[in-house]
Amino acid sequence: MKFVLIVPIIIIANILNNMSDDYIVRSPKRRYEIPDISVAAYVSRSMARLDPQHRCFMNAIDGSHLTAEELITKCHSVANALIARGITKSDTVLTFAENSTELVIVMFAAIYLGITLYPITPIARVYELDQLMDTLGPLFIFTTKAKAKIIETILSKRSDRQTVRFVAVLDDNHNVYVPFRSLLSEGQNQILDTIPYFAVKPKKDICILLQSSGTTGAPKSVMISHTAFVAALMAFIKPDMNDESGGNNRTSPLVGYQMTQFSCMSGVAVLFGYATCAVNYGVNFMGMVPAFGHKLLNEMCDEYDLSSLKALMVTGAAFAANVAKDIMQKHKVSVVEVYGMTEYCGLTSPDGEYIPGCVGRPSDNTDMKVIDSKGNSLGPDLDGELCVRGPKLFSGYLNNVLATNEAIDDHGWLRTGDIGHYDSRHRFFITDRLKELIKYGTKQVSPTELEQFLLTHEAVAEAVVVGVGHRTDTQWPRAYVRLREHKSVTEEELKRFVADSLSDSKQLRAGVVFVDDIRRTTVGKVERRYYKELVANELIDD
Known part of the structure; x- marks a missing residue:
C-alpha cells in the first residue's frame, strides 16, 4: 500500500514542478546553466569539433560552398583586414545583402571580433534604411553591387556621412567601395590574437541587432546580448534531422540569421536555394513559412524530386491544417510548427506528432504563461495573451526605453502580444495573431x-x-x-x-x-x- 501511495505523489510533484506559481508552464526538460562566455568563444569551440572538410554552407544556385576550414580561415582574414582599417569595439557591422557564402564570412568575422552585427533585410529601400541608420553609431557596411546604389543615395543626402566609416561590396568590383576579395587578400594567412578580439561582457554587450515590428508602433531594433544568443544556440533542436545512414544531414535555408548559425554549429549543412538544393543535394530537413507550403504542394511536387525530404519545420504564421496534412500525405514527411519572435528566440520546441495549431511546449530553460486583460494568469484551455521569460530574452529596444518597459514587466516577463492557450499536457496553441501588425x-x-x-x-x-x-x-x-x-x-x-x-x-x-x-x-x-x-x-x- 505504501508503494501505491507514493506513485501519485511523484506524479503530482512532477506536475507542480512544471506548472506552478499561478499557472506558469515550464519547459519539460531539465534546466541547465548558461555559461558566461561570448558568442565567439562558444562558436569557435563548436566549429573546432567539426571535420575541417565538412561543408557548412552550400549555394545551390551558383555551386559555391564553404568548408569549416575555409569559413574559419576567411573569417580570420576579413576580421584582420577590418582591424587594419580601424574598426573598433564601438562600431557596428551592418549587412545589406542577399544570402551568399561571402555574407556568412562577414557575419562570422563580426562575431569573432566581438562587435555588434546588424543584418538588414535586402528588400529594404531608401526611406527604411535611412531611418534605421539615424539610430546607429559608426558603421562598417557590407552590401552588393546592386544594393550599393541605395547606400549611395542615402549617403548623398546625409550631412553626417562620417557615421559610415567603410563600405564593401561582396559580389563584384566597385568604382567607389572596397571589393570583398580585397579584404580577403589584405588579411590573408593572419589569425586573430584572441577570440573574440575585443573584450566582451556577455550579459551586457550586444552581439546582434535584429529588426522587429514589435506589437505596436514603428519598427524597432532588438538588442540580443551574447548570453541570450549563447542560450539560443544551446537550446537549438533539430526535429527528425538524423539521417538513418548516419551520413550527411542537410537543410535548406532556415528562416532568419539565428537559424543559419544554429544549423552550422550543429554540424548540419545549410544550403541557399530551395528547389534546386532539394533536388541536387538530397535535403532531408527544410525550414519554411506557410506561404511556401502552397508551392510545395501545388507547384514544386511535379517539377522537382523531393523524395529526400523527411521533415518540415513551419514558422512565421499559422499553417493551414488541410495544407499540412496534404503535404504529409503527398511527400511522406513529418511537419512541426514552432513559435518564436525576434525578442525571444524559440519560445517553444516541437512536440512530436503534428497537431493542427499546436506549436509545442516551452523550449529549454523557458517559462510561459497566459494572462487575461487584467494581468491575471489563466489555466489550461483559456485564451489570453502569451507571456515568456528565460535566458533567451532580448536586452531591450535600441534607444527606446519606453517601448522596452512596455514589453517587459518588473518580473522579467515579455508580453508577446499574441493570443493563445495551452492544454492539459502543456502544449501551446496560437489562436490569434498580433492585433496591430499586418x-x-x-x-x-x-x-x-x-x-x-x-x-x-x-x-x-x-x-x-x-x-x-x-x-x-x-x-x-x-x-x-x-x-x-x-x-x-x-x-x-x-x-x-x-x-x-x-x-x-x-x-x-x-x-x-x-x-x-x-x-x-x-x-x-x-x-x-x-x-x-x-x-x-x-x-x-x-
Missing part, C-alpha cells in the same frame, strides 16, 4: 510605419492602414486616406509613392480608399477595430 507572408508589416510614410505626401491629411485577408499571402495592406483641402492624388499615384520608397511587403496591394473622415475614439485615437471590421469578410483571391 502579416504579409513571413513579414510583419507595421501599419504605423505605413501611415507615417503616407503622411509625408503633400496631399494626405490622415491615413489608416489595415490588413485585408488574402488566400495565400495571409494579408495585403490597404490604406484609408483623407486628403487635405484643395489637394488631390489618385490611388495609383499613392501606390507608386509607396512603391518607390518602401519594401515589397509594405506595398498597398489591397488598394487605397479615399474617405471624408477618419474614425477615432473619444480620446482621439484611431478606431482600428472599426476598419478591421470593414474588411473582416473580405478575402482576396488574386
Whole structure:
C-alpha cells in the first residue's frame, strides 16, 4: 500500500514542478546553466569539433560552398583586414545583402571580433534604411553591387556621412567601395590574437541587432546580448534531422540569421536555394513559412524530386491544417510548427506528432504563461495573451526605453502580444495573431510605419492602414486616406509613392480608399477595430 501511495505523489510533484506559481508552464526538460562566455568563444569551440572538410554552407544556385576550414580561415582574414582599417569595439557591422557564402564570412568575422552585427533585410529601400541608420553609431557596411546604389543615395543626402566609416561590396568590383576579395587578400594567412578580439561582457554587450515590428508602433531594433544568443544556440533542436545512414544531414535555408548559425554549429549543412538544393543535394530537413507550403504542394511536387525530404519545420504564421496534412500525405514527411519572435528566440520546441495549431511546449530553460486583460494568469484551455521569460530574452529596444518597459514587466516577463492557450499536457496553441501588425507572408508589416510614410505626401491629411485577408499571402495592406483641402492624388499615384520608397511587403496591394473622415475614439485615437471590421469578410483571391 505504501508503494501505491507514493506513485501519485511523484506524479503530482512532477506536475507542480512544471506548472506552478499561478499557472506558469515550464519547459519539460531539465534546466541547465548558461555559461558566461561570448558568442565567439562558444562558436569557435563548436566549429573546432567539426571535420575541417565538412561543408557548412552550400549555394545551390551558383555551386559555391564553404568548408569549416575555409569559413574559419576567411573569417580570420576579413576580421584582420577590418582591424587594419580601424574598426573598433564601438562600431557596428551592418549587412545589406542577399544570402551568399561571402555574407556568412562577414557575419562570422563580426562575431569573432566581438562587435555588434546588424543584418538588414535586402528588400529594404531608401526611406527604411535611412531611418534605421539615424539610430546607429559608426558603421562598417557590407552590401552588393546592386544594393550599393541605395547606400549611395542615402549617403548623398546625409550631412553626417562620417557615421559610415567603410563600405564593401561582396559580389563584384566597385568604382567607389572596397571589393570583398580585397579584404580577403589584405588579411590573408593572419589569425586573430584572441577570440573574440575585443573584450566582451556577455550579459551586457550586444552581439546582434535584429529588426522587429514589435506589437505596436514603428519598427524597432532588438538588442540580443551574447548570453541570450549563447542560450539560443544551446537550446537549438533539430526535429527528425538524423539521417538513418548516419551520413550527411542537410537543410535548406532556415528562416532568419539565428537559424543559419544554429544549423552550422550543429554540424548540419545549410544550403541557399530551395528547389534546386532539394533536388541536387538530397535535403532531408527544410525550414519554411506557410506561404511556401502552397508551392510545395501545388507547384514544386511535379517539377522537382523531393523524395529526400523527411521533415518540415513551419514558422512565421499559422499553417493551414488541410495544407499540412496534404503535404504529409503527398511527400511522406513529418511537419512541426514552432513559435518564436525576434525578442525571444524559440519560445517553444516541437512536440512530436503534428497537431493542427499546436506549436509545442516551452523550449529549454523557458517559462510561459497566459494572462487575461487584467494581468491575471489563466489555466489550461483559456485564451489570453502569451507571456515568456528565460535566458533567451532580448536586452531591450535600441534607444527606446519606453517601448522596452512596455514589453517587459518588473518580473522579467515579455508580453508577446499574441493570443493563445495551452492544454492539459502543456502544449501551446496560437489562436490569434498580433492585433496591430499586418502579416504579409513571413513579414510583419507595421501599419504605423505605413501611415507615417503616407503622411509625408503633400496631399494626405490622415491615413489608416489595415490588413485585408488574402488566400495565400495571409494579408495585403490597404490604406484609408483623407486628403487635405484643395489637394488631390489618385490611388495609383499613392501606390507608386509607396512603391518607390518602401519594401515589397509594405506595398498597398489591397488598394487605397479615399474617405471624408477618419474614425477615432473619444480620446482621439484611431478606431482600428472599426476598419478591421470593414474588411473582416473580405478575402482576396488574386
